[in-house]
Amino acid sequence: xxxxxxxxxxxxxxxxxxxxxxxxxxxxxxxxxxxxxxxxxxxxxxxxxxxxxxxxxxxxxxxxxxxxxxxxxxxxxxxxxxxxxxxxxxxxxxxxxxxxxxxxxxxxxxxxxxxxxxxxxxxxxxxxxxxxxxxxxxxxxxxxxxxxxxxxxxxxxxxxxxxxxxxxxxxxxxxxxxxxxxxxxxxxxxxxxxxxxxxxxxxxxxxxxxxxxxxxxxxxxxxxxxxxxxxxxxxxxxxxxxxxxxxxxxxxx
Amino acid sequence: xxxxxxxxxxxxxxxxxxxxxxxxxxxxxxxxxxxxxxxxxxxxxxxxxxxxxxxxxxxxxxxxxxxxxxxxxxxxxxxxxxxxxxxxxxxxxxxxxxxxxxxxxxxxxxxxxxxxxxxxxxxxxxxxxxxxxxxxxxxxxxxxxxxxxxxxxxxxxxxxxxxxxxxxxxxxxxxxxxxxxxxxxxxxxxxxxxxxxxxxxxxxxxxxxxxxxxxxxxxxxxxxxxxxxxxxxxxxxxxxxxxxxxxxxxxxxxxxxxxxxxxxxxxxxxxxxxxxxxxxxxxxxxxxxxxxxxxxxxxxxxxxxxxxxxxxx
Numbered sequence: 387x388x389x390x391x392x393x394x395x396x397x398x399x400x401x402x403x404x405x406x407x408x409x410x411x412x413x414x415x416x417x418x419x420x421x422x423x424x425x426x427x428x429x430x431x432x433x434x435x436x437x438x439x440x441x442x443x444x445x446x447x448x449x450x451x452x453x454x455x456x457x458x459x460x461x462x463x464x465x466x467x468x469x470x471x472x473x474x475x476x477x478x479x480x481x482x483x484x485x486x487x488x489x490x491x492x493x494x495x496x497x498x499x500x501x502x503x504x505x506x507x508x509x510x511x512x513x514x515x516x517x518x519x520x521x522x523x524x525x526x527x528x529x530x531x532x533x534x535x536x537x538x539x540x541x542x543x544x545x546x547x548x549x550x551x552x553x554x555x556x557x558x559x560x561x562x563x564x565x566x567x568x569x570x571x572x573x574x575x576x577x578x579x580x581x582x583x584x585x586x587x588x589x590x591x592x593x594x595x596x597x598x599x600x601x602x603x604x605x606x607x608x609x610x611x612x613x614x615x616x617x618x619x620x621x622x623x624x625x626x627x628x629x630x631x632x633x634x635x636x637x638x639x
Numbered sequence: 640x641x642x643x644x645x646x647x648x649x650x651x652x653x654x655x656x657x658x659x660x661x662x663x664x665x666x667x668x669x670x671x672x673x674x675x676x677x678x679x680x681x682x683x684x685x686x687x688x689x690x691x692x693x694x695x696x697x698x699x700x701x702x703x704x705x706x707x708x709x710x711x712x713x714x715x716x717x718x719x720x721x722x723x724x725x726x727x728x729x730x731x732x733x734x735x736x737x738x739x740x741x742x743x744x745x746x747x748x749x750x751x752x753x754x755x756x757x758x759x760x761x762x763x764x765x766x767x768x769x770x771x772x773x774x775x776x777x778x779x780x781x782x783x784x785x786x787x788x789x790x791x792x793x794x795x796x797x798x799x800x801x802x803x804x805x806x807x808x809x810x811x812x813x814x815x816x817x818x819x820x821x822x823x824x825x826x827x828x829x830x831x832x833x834x835x836x837x838x839x840x841x842x843x844x845x846x847x848x849x850x851x852x853x854x855x856x857x858x859x860x861x862x863x864x865x866x867x868x869x870x871x872x873x874x875x876x877x878x879x880x881x882x883x884x885x886x887x888x889x890x891x892x893x894x895x896x897x898x899x900x901x902x903x904x905x906x907x908x909x910x911x912x913x914x915x916x917x918x919x920x921x922x923x924x925x926x927x928x929x930x931x932x933x934x935x936x937x938x939x940x941x942x943x944x945x946x947x948x949x950x951x952x
Contacts, residue, residue, distance in 0.1 A: 456850050475896050
């Protein structure tokens with residue numbers, strides 16, 4: 387479980403996060419939604435120890451995050467950045483292998499290669515495993531980076547807008563992978579998602595953020611209400627649902 | 640080409656043999672040992688330049704920037720000039736090469752520490768800010784040198800010229816031993832981080848995410864790089880464009896980002912460049928030119944081509 391207590395973050399005069407208190411359950415797929423500038427990415431970056439909060443604490447599994455050694459922390463939590471553009475002559479397999487570093491410390495063992503191969507298989511990357519990462523499509527690159535975070539084999543996986551610039555098929559594939567990580571491997575996946583319908587249909591828990599504060603947090607079923615979404619995004623919503631699916635229409639109302 | 644070292648390595652060996660044994664009877668130990676001394680100097684310079692340039696570019700995440708941009712070479716020349724003005728051309732400092740080498744290296748390492756504690760240690764400062772400071776300092780050292788040059792008489796000016804284009808033929812054995820010793824120490828210190836160099840190229844967030852103390856490793860690498868650049872500059876003088884030349888060729892023929900491989904390739908490329916140039920100087924140009932002049936000419940041309948290529952993209 388991730389517990390966030392009275393977390394504050396400011397950049398100069400600007401307040402990014404205002405007194406965030408949050409309990410994020412373990413073994414669930416959690417979506418962070420909210421308008422641009424709500425502080426979603428900053429919150430993820432603080433949980434991942436990439437940024438420091440001005441006040442407040444983040445506790446993972448009962449231990450304050452800064453009290454983990456960096457090596458322990460890197461086997462506890464993996465983070466996928468929003469933008470992944472490298473002008474590096476790296477092959478797909480080489481990049482994914484970097485994800486094993488917290489376990490292998492640079493000397494890859496047979497078990498590491500097994501895990502890497504399995505993940506490549508799972509992520510449908512076998513056909514491009516020897517391609518250079520700057521020669522593959524955006525959707526493929528996103529899957530490669532996700533694979534790198536997956537082989538890191540951490541309990542918690544943080545994904546910052548993993549669906550950015552992906553077409554529908556690739557976006558669905560990423561969401562299915564996230565679901566599988568939760569269902570089959572018992573991981574906790576926290577992702578920032580802008581397409582609200584993906585959040586509605588895949589996430590167990592949805593957290594809505596606005597202006598640096600948590601507006602709502604509940605199961606997808608309860609969160610997907612027109613009035614809640616309207617206050618969150620300041621536009622009109624129409625929610626349609628049947629037994630299994632929820633669809634929000636906000637395109638022209 | 641699958642592995643560029645397959646042809647690079649024999650080329651280096653052939654050039655070395657040619658350089659040492661060309662046109663000299665095997666019994667002439669005097670010439671042979673003096674040539675071997677120059678080979679040792681070239682090996683040291685190449686190793687320093689290869690490591691400093693490649694790792695610096697990894698940290699800067701840019702394949703055009705080199706440590707020369709941090710102002711070392713101009714500081715070296717300024718130092719020589721300052722020593723000259725302070726102590727005069729006939730003083731100990733210019734008669735004993737060991738002393739002037741020690742003093743130059745010491746001051747440049749001091750400069751490294753100033754940079755290290757002033758710029759690199761501070762977490763908030765971005766690499767581009769550091770580079771900009773380096774560039775400004777370089778210009779400052781250079782213009783200071785030009786200003787001081789106006790104040791000295793022509794005889795002393797010749798000494799400065801020598802410092803600016805120091806020749807590897809004039810490096811004494813003691814200097815070489817000292818440089819070798821220092822470099823072995825630096826490389827032992829840096830060797831601890833050999834496994835994380837590749838991860839540095841992924842940038843700060845991924846490196847941290849993978850459990851690498853990015854800031855700490857980068858600071859130590861920059862410190863090591865600073866000392867290596869000091870040693871190479873003290874040995875051969877300012878050779879601004881060599882780093883660009885070596886790294887550019889390395890990335891062109893290498894098909895990987897692995898430092899383990901690229902460092903060896905860069906070393907070999909640098910050796911080939913240096914030995915060929917020195918060979919030309921000794922046998923075709925009759926010692927009329929300095930190694931650094933010739934190499935800067937080659938490197939500068941390459942730099943122009945590289946820039947033109949970039950502009951055309």
